[in-house]
Amino acid sequence: MILVTGGAGFIGSNFVLDWLAQSDEPVLNLDALTYAGNLANLASLHGNSRHVFVHGDIGDRALVDQLLSTHQPRAILHFAAESHVDRSIHGPGAFMKTNVEGTFNLLEAARAYWGTLQGDAKANFRFHHVSTDEVYGSLKPKDPPFAETNPYEPNSPYSASKAASDHLVRAWHHTYGLPVLTTNCSNNYGPYHFPEKLIPLMIVNALAGKPLPVYGDGQQIRDWLYVKDHCSGIRAVLAGGRLGETYNIGGWNEMANIDIVKTVCALLDELRPDPAGPYARLITYVTDRPGHDRRYAIDARKIERELGWRPAETFATGIRKTVQWYLSNAEWVANVQSGAYKDWLAANYQAR
Ligand code: NAD
Ligand code: DAU
Numbered sequence: 001m002i003l004v005t006g007g008a009g010f011i012g013s014n015f016v017l018d019w020l021a022q023s024d025e026p027v028l029n030l031d032a033l034t035y036a037g038n039l040a041n042l043a044s045l046h047g048n049s050r051h052v053f054v055h056g057d058i059g060d061r062a063l064v065d066q067l068l069s070t071h072q073p074r075a076i077l078h079f080a081a082e083s084h085v086d087r088s089i090h091g092p093g094a095f096m097k098t099n100v101e102g103t104f105n106l107l108e109a110a111r112a113y114w115g116t117l118q119g120d121a122k123a124n125f126r127f128h129h130v131s132t133d134e135v136y137g138s139l140k141p142k143d144p145p146f147a148e149t150n151p152y153e154p155n156s157p158y159s160a161s162k163a164a165s166d167h168l169v170r171a172w173h174h175t176y177g178l179p180v181l182t183t184n185c186s187n188n189y190g191p192y193h194f195p196e197k198l199i200p201l202m203i204v205n206a207l208a209g210k211p212l213p214v215y216g217d218g219q220q221i222r223d224w225l226y227v228k229d230h231c232s233g234i235r236a237v238l239a240g241g242r243l244g245e246t247y248n249i250g251g252w253n254e255m256a257n258i259d260i261v262k263t264v265c266a267l268l269d270e271l272r273p274d275p276a277g278p279y280a281r282l283i284t285y286v287t288d289r290p291g292h293d294r295r296y297a298i299d300a301r302k303i304e305r306e307l308g309w310r311p312a313e314t315f316a317t318g319i320r321k322t323v324q325w326y327l328s329n330a331e332w333v334a335n336v337q338s339g340a341y342k343d344w345l346a347a348n349y350q351a352r
Contacts, residue, residue, distance in 0.1 A: 001026040003073040005058050005106065006080030008033060010193050011130070013041035015079065015231045016051065022235075026050040028071050030064070032057045032098075035340050036083065040332055041192045058102040061109060068113040075126040075238060076110055078103065081165075084196055085134075085158045086348050089290055092157035099161035100168070103129070107172045114178060128238050129169040129182045133223070133248065134159035136184075138293035145223070145297035148184075148246045155291050166246075173244045181241045183234055186250040186298045190227035190318065191325040194336060196344060198257060199319075202264045203326045204333055206279040207272065212265075213349055216288030218258030221295040225251035226318030229311035236309040247307075250298020253315045258283075263315075267323045286352035 002019070006012040007029035016027050026049075031037045033055055045051040052071075056063045058080050080102065082088065082095045110127050117125055136146040137153030154163040172178040193200040202212050233249040241247060255263075265279035303309045313321070326333060 001028055001052075001071055001073050003028045003030065003067065003071065003076045005030050005076070005078050006037070007031055008037035008039055008041060008053075009079060009083070010036070010041075011188055011227055011230060012079035013038070013192050014190065014227045015077065015234060016042065017044065018228060018231045019235070020045065020048065020050055024050070026052065028067060028073060029053045030056055030058065030067060031080065034082070035344075036194050038192070038194075038336060040335060058106050059097065061105050064106060064109040065112065068109060069116075072121075074121070074124060075128060076106065077128045077130065077234065077238070078106060079130045081130075081162070082158070085156045086196070086289060087344070088156055088158035088161070090347060092161075095157050095161040099158075100164045103165040104168055107168055107178065111172060111176055111178050125179055126238060127169070127172075127178055127180045128234065129166065129180060130234065131166050131182055131184045132159065132162050133184050133186045133250065133296050133298055134293065135163040135166055136296075139295040139297055141295065143295075145250070145299040146184075146248060147299045148248055148302055155293055170244075179243050181237050181243070182246040183237050184246060184248050184298075185230050185233070186223035186225050186296060188225055188227045188230050190322050191329075192332075193227070193322075195333065195341075196348075198260065199264065199322065200326065202261050203268070203323060204337070206265060206268050206274075206282060207326075209274070209276065210282065211284040212261055212279075212282045213284055213286040213352065214258055214261055215286060216292060218261070218285065219256050219294075220292060221254050221256050221297070222260075223250045223297045224253050224255060224260070224315055224318075225249065225311060226313040226321070229313055229318075232312070233303060233309050236303065236307040240307050242306070247303045248298045248300055249303060249309075250300045251311050251313075251315065252298075252300065254295075254297050255315065263319055264323065267320060271323060272327055286349070
């Protein structure tokens with residue numbers, strides 16, 4: 001089996017669902033169920049004996065040791081993290097705890113477990129670290145996209161914590177020989193995306209007739225990738241990636257935030273027209289994010305050259321599927337919007 005950390009979050013749950021749809025190999029899913037973890041994402045796996053869910057923290061060494069020795073996974077896919085930049089600005093402590101200390105704990109547990117393996121089991125074991133393009137910092141308009149050789153220049157507490165975790169993973173390979181793989185991916189979007197992030201927030205706010213808060217001038221650029229393409233990229237790297245290497249994963253799809261928001265509005269106008277008028281009337285420019293990175297873009301030629309991976313979706317097909325998913329899953333949206341979600345909206349948006 002494989003051990004997935006953070007498999008109740010946005011990307012982790014998409015990964016688990018896709019994995020079990022395509023493979024007989026069971027998944028052990030370790031997730032602390034923070035505000036971002038949601039078992040409703042995995043509801044379709046209810047009663048599926050190939051999915052074993054464990055509610056726990058990657059920082060709990062005794063628990064991780066026990067899970068590894070009992071289940072003997074052939075790989076660890078490490079998704080668990082605090083993932084939202086704005087939250088890292090409001091409170092960086094949790095990011096250091098999970099992203100840095102938690103990854104350190106997992107690496108140490110993996111190293112001890114790997115040390116007990118022998119023969120093929122030892123040779124084939126993999127620790128796959130799921131990371132982000134934000135570790136490379138911010139690009140100028142004419143800079144080439146991020147290659148794996150770019151220097152690390154993280155600018156937010158979130159990206160600094162992910163950069164630290166990438167360095168730990170690299171060091172555990174270099175010093176102890178732990179068989180690691182790292183992927184650095186661009187902005188994902190798709191089903192089960194928590195509505196604190198740009199695209200799902202715009203969809204749910206528009207449907208509720210609320211303002212669509214665009215930070216600063218809205219000209220910041222991100223490289224958007226449909227989440228299921230990220231999952232297929234991770235599977236490709238797990239299967240054939242070279243040990244100790246990093247692979248950038250991206251959608252070849254640079255877009256300014258304001259154009260993303262206008263695209264979402266246009267799709268909603270088509271699929272769920274509002275009698276009050278076009279959704280774009282709700283666009284509201286608000287105070288910028290402190291330290292806001294201007295541009296990210298991924299050079300994904302290495303994963304294509306070595307492993308033959310390319311995204312299956314264009315932005316046009318992926319964003320249409322995404323908007324349709326949110327329209328068809330109002331109950332999921334209502335559930336995640338209860339309770340602490342309202343406190344976050346007040347903390348992040350009221351003062352802007
Ligand atoms: P998410 O916030 O939606 O989910 C994170 C999951 O990790 C949640 O289920 C949460 O409960 C769990 N978790 C948090 N702390 C934990 C802990 N201490 N122990 C166990 N579980 C814990 O995040 P996401 O967007 O799905 O991102 C997953 C990974 O992919 C992260 O490592 C992130 O840095 C990386 N990534 C995300 C994107 C993106 O666009 N969302 C892009 C590139 C890389
Ligand atoms: O690049 C990969 C990263 O993408 C991941 O590592 C992170 O986990 C993920 O959260 C994402 O980070 P971003 O900061 O780019 O995503 P977010 O959806 O928060 O914001 C996207 C852009 O939209 C960014 O430029 C900020 C802007 N924005 C965001 C929100 C929430 C707004 O203009 N208004 C908003 O309300």
